[in-house]
Amino acid sequence: MEQNCCQTQLKINSAAPSFDLQAYQNNDFKSVKLEDYKGKWVVLFFYPADFTFVCPTELGDLADNYSKFKELNTEVLVASTDTHFCHKAWHDSSETIKKITFPMLADPTGSLSRDYGVMIEEEGLALRGTFIIDPDGILKTIEVNDNSIGRSSDELIRKLQAAQFVHEHNGEVCPMNWKPGADTLKPSADLVGKI
Numbered sequence: 001m002e003q004n005c006c007q008t009q010l011k012i013n014s015a016a017p018s019f020d021l022q023a024y025q026n027n028d029f030k031s032v033k034l035e036d037y038k039g040k041w042v043v044l045f046f047y048p049a050d051f052t053f054v055c056p057t058e059l060g061d062l063a064d065n066y067s068k069f070k071e072l073n074t075e076v077l078v079a080s081t082d083t084h085f086c087h088k089a090w091h092d093s094s095e096t097i098k099k100i101t102f103p104m105l106a107d108p109t110g111s112l113s114r115d116y117g118v119m120i121e122e123e124g125l126a127l128r129g130t131f132i133i134d135p136d137g138i139l140k141t142i143e144v145n146d147n148s149i150g151r152s153s154d155e156l157i158r159k160l161q162a163a164q165f166v167h168e169h170n171g172e173v174c175p176m177n178w179k180p181g182a183d184t185l186k187p188s189a190d191l192v193g194k195i
Contacts, residue, residue, distance in 0.1 A: 010116065010117055010139060010142060011139070012139055012140065012141070012142065013138055013139065013140070014138065014139055015137055015138060015139075016034060016042075016044075016131065016133045016137050016138065016139045017034075017112075017115035017116060018033070018034050018035065018137075019032075019033065019034050019105075019111075019112050019115070020032070020033045021079075021105045021106055021107060021112060022083075022084040022105075022106045023077075023084055023087075023103040023104055023105045023106060024084045024085075024087035024088045024091060024103070024104045024106070025101070025102065025103040025104065026101055027088075029084050029088075030103075032077065032103050032105060034133070034137065035137075037075050037133075038135065038136075038137065039135045040073050040074060040075050040135055041072065041073055041074040041075070041132065041133065041134060041135060041160065041163075041164065042074065042075050042076075042077060042131075042132070042133040043069065043074055043075070043076045043077070043130065043131070043132055043133075043156065043160065044077050044079065044116070044129075044130070044131040044133060045058075045062065045076060045077065045078045045079070045129075045130055045131075045151075046078075046079050046080065046113060046116065046118050046126040046127065046128060046129040046130070047059065047078060047079070047080050047126065047128060048080060048123075048125040048126055048127070048128070048147050049080055049081070049082060049125055050080060050082045050086050050087060050089075050090040051086075051090055054147070054148070054150045055080075056094060056096045056097055057096075057150055058128075058150050058151055059078060059096070059097060059100060060096040060097070060099060061152070061153045062076055062078065062100075062102070062153055063096075063099035063100045063101070063102075064099065064153070065153040065154075065157065066101065066102060068153075068157055069157070069160070072157070072160060072161065072164065073135075074160060075102065075103075076102040077102065077103050077105055078100075078102065078103070078104050078105065079104075079105035079106075079107050079112055079113070079126070080104075080105075080106075080107065080125075080126060081107050081108055081110055081113060081119075081124055081125055081126060082106060082107075082108065083106050083108050084104070084106035086106075087104040087106060091104070107126070110124065110126075113126040113129075116129055116131060117129070117144070118144055125147070127144050127145065127146070127147060128144065128145040128146070128147055128149065128150075128151060129142075129143070129144045129145075130142075130143045130144075130145075130151060130156060131143075132159065132160055132163050134163065134167055140163040140167075141159055141163060158178075158179060161179070161180050162174040162178050165178075165180070165184070169184070171186055172184040172185065172186055173185050173186075
C-alpha cells in the first residue's frame with residue numbers, strides 16, 4: 001500500500017526545523033526545545049507509535065547505547081505522534097522502555113513529523129526517520145525507512161562519528177564504512193581517477 005508522506009523542503013546543511021514540545025523523561029513531563037541543545041549534537045529519532053512491535057526493539061537498543069551517545073556530546077530525542085501521557089504509560093508498563101532516560105517527545109498534532117517530512121497523513125503516524133543535527137542546529141544526515149525496517153544504533157553511532165570527524169577536520173572526508181582511527185581522504189585533483 002502506498003503511503004502519502006508530507007513533502008518537506010529539508011536539505012542537508014540547512015537549519016533543522018525548530019520545535020517546542022512536551023516530553024516525558026525520568027518520570028516527569030517537561031518542555032523540550034531544539035534550542036536547548038545548542039552546542040551539542042542531536043539525534044532526532046522518529047518512530048511510529050508506542051505499544052508496538054519494532055519500536056521497542058529500536059528504543060531499547062538506543063537506551064542500551066545511550067552512554068555512547070553522551071560520550072559523543074550527543075543528546076538522543078525520540079518522537080512519535082503519541083502524547084506525553086502515553087509515553088509515560090508505555091514507560092511504566094514495558095521492561096524494555098523502562099530503560100529509557102532520554103526525552104520522549106510528544107507530537108500528537110503531527111506538526112514535528114510534518115516539519116521533518118515523515119508524517120504518514122492517512123495513518124497519523126511517523127515513518128522511521130533519523131536526523132543528525134550538529135551543534136549549530138544544522139542537518140547533517142537524513143534517513144527515512146519504511147516502518148517495517150528497524151534501525152541499528154551501531155550504524156547510527158558510526159554515522160554520527162563520521163559527521164563529527166568531518167565537522168572538526170575541514171577538508172577531509174570519510175569513505176565507505178569509515179570508523180574512528182581509519183584513513184580519511186583529502187579530495188584533490190591528484191585523487192581523481194585514482195580511487
